[in-house]
Amino acid sequence: MKYFGFLFVWLMVNLPIASFAYAEEWDDFFRDTQPRDFLGIGNQNRKQSNKHATENNHLREVKRLDQEILILRAEMSKKNGDIRQVKQYISELDRQHIIPVFQGRVDALKKYLESSPKSPLLSFFSFSKNIDFPLNETSSVVAIVLPTSGDYGGVGLELQEALQNGLEEAGFKGKLIALDSALYDSAFAMWEVLKYYEPSFIFGPLQKQRVADWQQLNTGVSTLYFNDTGVLGAGEYSLSPSRQSGLEQVFQVLNQAQYQKILVLANDSPASQKLEEAFHQAWLLSNHPENYVLQKIDKNVGQAIDKGLKVQSSKDRHRWLQSVLNQSLEFSPRVRKDIEAVISFVPETQAIQVAPYLNFLPLEQAITHIWYPSKTPGIPYLYANLDAWQQTFAILPLSLPSDFIKKTTLQTDKLKNGLFYALGRVAIEIVKKPDISSSVDILVDTEFGTYVRDSNGQFNLLPIVYWADSGVFEKFYTQP
Numbered sequence: 001m002k003y004f005g006f007l008f009v010w011l012m013v014n015l016p017i018a019s020f021a022y023a024e025e026w027d028d029f030f031r032d033t034q035p036r037d038f039l040g041i042g043n044q045n046r047k048q049s050n051k052h053a054t055e056n057n058h059l060r061e062v063k064r065l066d067q068e069i070l071i072l073r074a075e076m077s078k079k080n081g082d083i084r085q086v087k088q089y090i091s092e093l094d095r096q097h098i099i100p101v102f103q104g105r106v107d108a109l110k111k112y113l114e115s116s117p118k119s120p121l122l123s124f125f126s127f128s129k130n131i132d133f134p135l136n137e138t139s140s141v142v143a144i145v146l147p148t149s150g151d152y153g154g155v156g157l158e159l160q161e162a163l164q165n166g167l168e169e170a171g172f173k174g175k176l177i178a179l180d181s182a183l184y185d186s187a188f189a190m191w192e193v194l195k196y197y198e199p200s201f202i203f204g205p206l207q208k209q210r211v212a213d214w215q216q217l218n219t220g221v222s223t224l225y226f227n228d229t230g231v232l233g234a235g236e237y238s239l240s241p242s243r244q245s246g247l248e249q250v251f252q253v254l255n256q257a258q259y260q261k262i263l264v265l266a267n268d269s270p271a272s273q274k275l276e277e278a279f280h281q282a283w284l285l286s287n288h289p290e291n292y293v294l295q296k297i298d299k300n301v302g303q304a305i306d307k308g309l310k311v312q313s314s315k316d317r318h319r320w321l322q323s324v325l326n327q328s329l330e331f332s333p334r335v336r337k338d339i340e341a342v343i344s345f346v347p348e349t350q351a352i353q354v355a356p357y358l359n360f361l362p363l364e365q366a367i368t369h370i371w372y373p374s375k376t377p378g379i380p381y382l383y384a385n386l387d388a389w390q391q392t393f394a395i396l397p398l399s400l401p402s403d404f405i406k407k408t409t410l411q412t413d414k415l416k417n418g419l420f421y422a423l424g425r426v427a428i429e430i431v432k433k434p435d436i437s438s439s440v441d442i443l444v445d446t447e448f449g450t451y452v453r454d455s456n457g458q459f460n461l462l463p464i465v466y467w468a469d470s471g472v473f474e475k476f477y478t479q480p
Contacts, residue, residue, distance in 0.1 A: 064099060071102055074109050083116050088217055092188050129457075130438050131237060132222060133431035134200045140174035141197050142167070145190060145204035146226075150182035155420050156206060159226065162424025163203055170432045174200070181205055187213035195219070203427065211238075224427055232457045239427050241397050241419060243271075244278045245452065245460040246372070248443070249395045250343060251282070252478035253370055253465060257341075261291045263308040263367075265344040265354070268296065272374040275345040279372075293339065297346065301353040310336045311361065341368040348377040348385075355390040371395065372463075376419070382473070389468035393476060397463040398422075400473065422448040426461055445477075 074089035090109055098106050134140030144163055146156035160178060167176060177197055184190045187210055194202075202223040205211050211225045215233065225238040232238060254262070266276040276294065283292055295308035305311070342358065344351050351371040358367050370393045377396065398418050425448040430437040436444055440453050443462070450462040467476040 067093070067096060067099060067102060071105050071109070075105070078109060078112055083113070086113060088188065088191070091216065131431050131434045133434065134174055135170060135432055136173055137200070138173045140200040142172070142174055142176050143194055143197065143199040143202045143204075144176070144178040145181050145194065145202055146178070146206050147182035148178070148180045152206060153182065156180075156182075159206070159420045159424045162421040163428060166425050166428030170428055181210060187217055190214075191217050191219060201431070224431065226423060226427075228458055237430075237457065237459065239423065239430065239451070239459040239461060241423065241463070242460040243275060243397075245454070246395065246397065246463040247275070247279050247282060248452065249450075249462055249465055249478070250279065250370055250372055252443075253393050253395075253476075254341065256478055257368065259340040259368065260287070261293075261338045261340050263293045263295060263305075263339045263342045265295055265297055265301070265304055265308070265342060265346060265350075267346050267350065267374070268298075269374055272345045275372065275374060279343070279345070297350065301346075301350050302357050305342070305354070305357055305361075308342075309339060309361070337364060339367055341370055343370045343372065345372055345374050347373060347375055348381055351392070351394075352385060352388055355392050356388075359390065366391075369393065373397075379418075386468075386473060387471045389473070390470060392468045394466045394468045394473075395463045396466060397461075400464075400466070423461055426451055430459060 070089050070093055074086050074093070077083075077085035077089065086109060090106070090113060093106055134142070144160050146160050147153055148156045148160060164176065177199070179190060179194055181190055181204065184193075187205070190205075191214075199221055202219075202221055204223075204226060205214055206226045208227045211227045211229055214223070214225070215229065215231075215236065218233070220235070222235040223237070225236070226240060227238060228240045228242065229236075229238050264276060264279070266272045280292065280294070293308055295304045297304040342354060344354055351373065354371070355369045358369060369391060372395045376398070379398065379400075400418070426446055429444075429446045429448070430451065437453065437459070440455055443450055443452050449464055451459050452462060453459050465476045465478055466473055
């Protein structure tokens with residue numbers, strides 16, 4: 001059953017002396033943004049005004065120089081017949097106010113692009129099935145373009161370490177370079193540096209907007225992004241964790257035990273509801289609607305289970321009968337017998353209550369608990385409450401070590417982003433085995449997690465199934 005869906009080291013510019021002979025056009029551009037001193041009284045005002053004018057003159061010269069450098073580079077790319085590079089420079093120039101003296105040169109470059117042969121749309125709007133990674137080529141250059149400082153520095157460093165370790169273990173024979181994407185204002189600025197190394201393959205970028213901006217560059221270099229994208233072009237791949245795609249692991253557990261009648265628990269959070277809705281839609285593809293019972297958690301977990309298993313109805317009948325007879329009656333609640341599994345899309349603080357409560361009920365046959373967290377659980381919480389987890393299949397987006405139960409809370413700090421280390425290691429598994437990673441809708445197990453490639457060419461890292469019971473937290477291997 002399937003349910004889916006990267007220093008500035010070279011400057012080839014010798015500016016002619018006449019380059020700075022057009023200050024009036026620059027003044028036209030800046031005139032509306034110049035602060036004006038209407039009073040003009042006193043030496044202090046004149047000193048400040050002169051200082052400000054000097055700063056603005058310097059700023060105008062810098063901006064003018066930057067723009068002419070872009071144009072000269074575009075013209076050199078045109079001379080070399082590199083249409084792709086000309087497009088990138090024109091795209092960047094289109095975001096600027098073109099100084100009038102440069103307008104004719106820019107127009108000539110645009111006319112050159114218009115007269116150039118167009119690439120077929122299919123070459124950009126269809127993903128590449130096979131990955132061509134230069135694992136054994138000594139002359140190859142592989143680049144890692146990730147943020148290793150700033151807000152995403154911790155995540156980027158862990159991902160970069162995973163990639164470096166994976167490539168070393170795989171026997172990569174080429175040259176590896178790394179670029180801190182957080183130091184650059186744009187994807188264009190990053191590529192202006194990176195292209196001089198002539199990379200054969202790129203890992204990154206990471207942030208979603210950076211990925212989108214990088215795609216617009218159309219570098220022509222095979223790239224594996226670490227975020228999902230709407231469209232993948234030729235030579236583009238992406239790998240990311242996906243909560244909705246990860247629901248496949250829930251079905252793997254259900255299928256292995258052949259459970260057909262389930263109770264689903266969800267709370268009122270948007271994340272929980274979104275997961276339940278996606279799971280429900282997938283369920284209906286090949287299961288009977290009446291075998292799916294949804295119960296929202298309004299007050300507490302126990303009450304929701306009572307309602308879902310008809311225990312609350314039994315309690316209500318008992319109270320009614322006692323009131324009618326006006327005497328105390330011996331009572332054992334009736335529990336519906338057809339539910340085989342309870343699936344919870346809730347945070348850890350609620351999920352940890354499910355199995356103990358089920359064990360409290362007078363069940364004729366044990367009901368399995370499958371927990372798919374609505375948000376990534378905290379490792380300190382899992383560690384502190386190991387003994388409280390009972391008979392639960394925990395499907396987590398975390399690659400926990402085999403000796404997890406021996407770890408102290410302080411020792412698990414590196415695992416806060418354990419997901420990203422696993423992401424990097426799985427990325428290496430994907431590129432070094434193109435014959436396997438070219439398959440679509442096939443679950444592929446690796447030491448660091450399971451991945452699947454969907455029909456759009458996106459690689460999804462699936463969460464890992466663990467069996468949690470009385471201090472034990474170990475991987476559970478499902479059979480696809």
